Amino acid sequence: MRTILLTAANWYESWVIFYLFAISAIYMVLSLTGLVDLLRRRFFQYDPLVERTAEMSSLMPPVSILAPAYNESASICQSVRAMLALKYPEFEVIVINDGSKDDTLALLIREFHLYKSARYFDHTLASHPIRAVYESIDPIPLVVIDKENGGKSDALNSGLNVARYPLVCGVDADSVLEESALLRAVRPFLYDPDRVLAVGGIVRVANGCRVSAGRVTEVDLPKSWIARFQVVEYLRAFLGGRVAFSAYNCLVVISGAFGLFSKSALLAVGGYRTDTVGEDMELVMRLHHWARSQGREYRIVFEPNPVCWTQVPESLATLRRQRNRWQRGTIETLWAHRKMFLNPKYGALGMAAFPYFVLFEMLGPLIEFTGYVLTLVGVGFGFFGYQTALLFLLASISFGVLLSVGSVVLEELTLRRYPRVHDLLLLVISGVLESLGFRQLLTVWRSGAFLDVLRGRTGWGVMERKGFG
Amino acid sequence: MRVLYSRYWPLLAKLAPLAAFVLYVSAVLFVGRRLTLPNLYSRYALAWVVVQSSALFLITVGLLANKWIGVRLAHRRQLRADQIAEQMVGFALRNQPDNGLLRYAQRYPREFLKVWEGSLTSLRGSARERVLALLPRTRLDQQLQAKVVGTDPGQAVWAISLLRELNQVGSLQTIEEALQHPAETVRASACFALAAHGSDRQQEKVFALLPALPFWQRIVLFQQIQDSPALEKYLALTFRSPDRTVVLAALEFVLSRQRIQPVGSAGELAVSPDLEVRIKFFKTLPLLATKEDPASLAASGLADVDWRVRAMAARASGSLHLSSLTATLAARLSLSEQAAETGHIARALASLGGESLQRLRAFTNSDNNMTRAVTAEVLERALLSPGGTR
Numbered sequence: 001m002r003t004i005l006l007t008a009a010n011w012y013e014s015w016v017i018f019y020l021f022a023i024s025a026i027y028m029v030l031s032l033t034g035l036v037d038l039l040r041r042r043f044f045q046y047d048p049l050v051e052r053t054a055e056m057s058s059l060m061p062p063v064s065i066l067a068p069a070y071n072e073s074a075s076i077c078q079s080v081r082a083m084l085a086l087k088y089p090e091f092e093v094i095v096i097n098d099g100s101k102d103d104t105l106a107l108l109i110r111e112f113h114l115y116k117s118a119r120y121f122d123h124t125l126a127s128h129p130i131r132a133v134y135e136s137i138d139p140i141p142l143v144v145i146d147k148e149n150g151g152k153s154d155a156l157n158s159g160l161n162v163a164r165y166p167l168v169c170g171v172d173a174d175s176v177l178e179e180s181a182l183l184r185a186v187r188p189f190l191y192d193p194d195r196v197l198a199v200g201g202i203v204r205v206a207n208g209c210r211v212s213a214g215r216v217t218e219v220d221l222p223k224s225w226i227a228r229f230q231v232v233e234y235l236r237a238f239l240g241g242r243v244a245f246s247a248y249n250c251l252v253v254i255s256g257a258f259g260l261f262s263k264s265a266l267l268a269v270g271g272y273r274t275d276t277v278g279e280d281m282e283l284v285m286r287l288h289h290w291a292r293s294q295g296r297e298y299r300i301v302f303e304p305n306p307v308c309w310t311q312v313p314e315s316l317a318t319l320r321r322q323r324n325r326w327q328r329g330t331i332e333t334l335w336a337h338r339k340m341f342l343n344p345k346y347g348a349l350g351m352a353a354f355p356y357f358v359l360f361e362m363l364g365p366l367i368e369f370t371g372y373v374l375t376l377v378g379v380g381f382g383f384f385g386y387q388t389a390l391l392f393l394l395a396s397i398s399f400g401v402l403l404s405v406g407s408v409v410l411e412e413l414t415l416r417r418y419p420r421v422h423d424l425l426l427l428v429i430s431g432v433l434e435s436l437g438f439r440q441l442l443t444v445w446r447s448g449a450f451l452d453v454l455r456g457r458t459g460w461g462v463m464e465r466k467g468f469g
Numbered sequence: 470m471r472v473l474y475s476r477y478w479p480l481l482a483k484l485a486p487l488a489a490f491v492l493y494v495s496a497v498l499f500v501g502r503r504l505t506l507p508n509l510y511s512r513y514a515l516a517w518v519v520v521q522s523s524a525l526f527l528i529t530v531g532l533l534a535n536k537w538i539g540v541r542l543a544h545r546r547q548l549r550a551d552q553i554a555e556q557m558v559g560f561a562l563r564n565q566p567d568n569g570l571l572r573y574a575q576r577y578p579r580e581f582l583k584v585w586e587g588s589l590t591s592l593r594g595s596a597r598e599r600v601l602a603l604l605p606r607t608r609l610d611q612q613l614q615a616k617v618v619g620t621d622p623g624q625a626v627w628a629i630s631l632l633r634e635l636n637q638v639g640s641l642q643t644i645e646e647a648l649q650h651p652a653e654t655v656r657a658s659a660c661f662a663l664a665a666h667g668s669d670r671q672q673e674k675v676f677a678l679l680p681a682l683p684f685w686q687r688i689v690l691f692q693q694i695q696d697s698p699a700l701e702k703y704l705a706l707t708f709r710s711p712d713r714t715v716v717l718a719a720l721e722f723v724l725s726r727q728r729i730q731p732v733g734s735a736g737e738l739a740v741s742p743d744l745e746v747r748i749k750f751f752k753t754l755p756l757l758a759t760k761e762d763p764a765s766l767a768a769s770g771l772a773d774v775d776w777r778v779r780a781m782a783a784r785a786s787g788s789l790h791l792s793s794l795t796a797t798l799a800a801r802l803s804l805s806e807q808a809a810e811t812g813h814i815a816r817a818l819a820s821l822g823g824e825s826l827q828r829l830r831a832f833t834n835s836d837n838n839m840t841r842a843v844t845a846e847v848l849e850r851a852l853l854s855p856g857g858t859r
Contacts, residue, residue: 025490025494028486028489028490028493029487029490030486031486032486032489033482033483033486035486036482036485036486037482040473040482042623043473043622043623044473044623044652044653044654045622045623045626045654046626046654046657047626047629047630047654047661047689049630049658049661049689049693050657050689053688053689053692053693054685054688054689057688057689057691057692057725058725058727059687059688059691059721059725060688117846117849118845118846118849119846120808120812120839120842120843120845120846187685190684190685191683191684191685193684247482385508385511387511388508388510388511388514391511391514391518392510394514394518395514395517395518395521398517398518398521398525399517401521401525402521402524402525402528405525405528405529405532406528408532409528409532412532412535412536419540420540421533421536421537421540424532424533424536425533428529428532428533
């Protein structure tokens, strides 16, 4: 019995070691690909005239901004004001009040002088009933849809029905877009109008930043370590992973907090799916699927310059709910599109990105979690020496730290949003500390999402809203 | 730097991360072979930790040192720039001679140019002219010209953005050379500069390039083009061009300028076999001073087989206040099945006012739900607009 257990433990340990090396290798190649791409962007910066002129041109494609809101009274007015102040020649802001139980709608009506409008719209996409559409009596391009609660995807589908412009931009109502975010995000649509279907911008952590009149006026790091860890996490995910996936046209996710889409493509794929909590990832997968089935050349792009600032959870309970939801979304989406797995018909997406997401994003937490447990069990029962286990733990941790610090380097080489040496030092320390407990905690929570999926758990869970005040 | 433009760059960009990774693995293997731990797994795990920790240490030190130096340099540069800016204000207001500024320009060209550039955006009139004339005296314009044709695309774009302000023959000639630059960003900047400040010959050169330029470059370029005989000549030719891209570019140009443009005869475009040309033509019609009667052109558009052309023709009818088309618009409204077309026709009728508005009101009783709803929306908007309904 002991021999069988020893063999099984050794076999599994070898697999975990292989997994660790493989994930390290892939992350490293992704980060380095991101670095090369970002450096190239740095060398080939466009004339500032481009942005100044585009802001005034009537040839720029108009954009409908869709902002679903559910119990967002803490920040909704500030967010809408920020959206209305965006630099862009022609756009409309469509706030979808998804049956909020607080006074989100009342605040909007009072603040922006809304009236019940006779605005016409098609019911192209199915959604929960719309109670009323409001527009402002003031000359501002604001539309508010008041509808029965149906979830974020349902709200976005309502917004898509009401939207009138050829490009639609999905944003979270509790996020703040930078003034020129739309101008920058729309660039790929201008450079390659026939092929680009969607563009994702970078999402950054707003906790700790000074926000006034709906604008981030001073960038600073959060006071809480949990939020600081997330700053490093976001940098790693966006500047390392997404830049690299975008370079190979196999971007799998565009953050729901900020993404710009061709409306016709969204309608062609049937809008957002309402039976998943990972609607942003699922939509991008479906766009890939649709474009390839149509045999059309297409691009789904990540742009690191357009910035959306968002509040990240500072309490462990909220963070746990968020990560559980993200993981459930990943599992649901990858399962729904399992046909793509190692399918050469989908090119780099099917052969590389999809397997990567299955192996490292979906199964990763489970493998890592069982690896920790088995290591402890193996050491406890004397199947292998604690020195070996400790060395591998050290190797895994140091690699995590290296990647985190690497993402800070990417940030510093390219966008440089953090102005002080002190900020960078804090980010490096956060990168180190994040690997000593925080990452492992997330691994445990994410592993729990498997159980929730098996139990058939749906829904978002309660998210706290602090606002930017 | 040249490698960035080479045709091998895409391959190199893909191979560079792999090469770095191979180097990393080699370092782990190299360290592993020098360790004496008996267990193979432990030996290479330790080697991995050693290599990663060393890389981490070097990266962290490099990162922090770079930031520390960068912050201090930026602070010093800002102090110098503030001093230069102070002198620049005095010079611009004729309170101070330029001696101090010329010395600064020689010692700290970067800071000087930054201040000079900033001054041009904030100053007007004679003060701006004085500041403009300062640059050639510093001879920094020659350095900038060298940067325009240099290999660094970022520096070239920056140099062009400064030199175009000078509006000098020599600078513009150098910028003209940059039309052949291997970097697209530099070529684009050169186009923008020549369109705004170039001679007739240089502008003609840019116009010839125009239809082949990417859409985003045309958007910027259109805003830069100044009225000139070269422009008139170009537009007169383009509207009769057999090349659809040339015609579309010309229509986009008029659309982006939002100014009435005399174009002579343009009736052929209204019946062009190219759908996109017809759509853009009717979109642009309110801005075109044509030999043909706009009402007859719009009427032909309202009879088009494609609803998008009809929608744009309806929009033009409203913008041009073509009351003679009221009956045609009302007839089209009763036939329209597309909400977007219905909306444009209804708005056109609303903007015509008077009898047209009465006709539009009748559609609030239409049997067609969509027509009824769109009409209600348009009437509501018209009522809420500053003038209300006429």
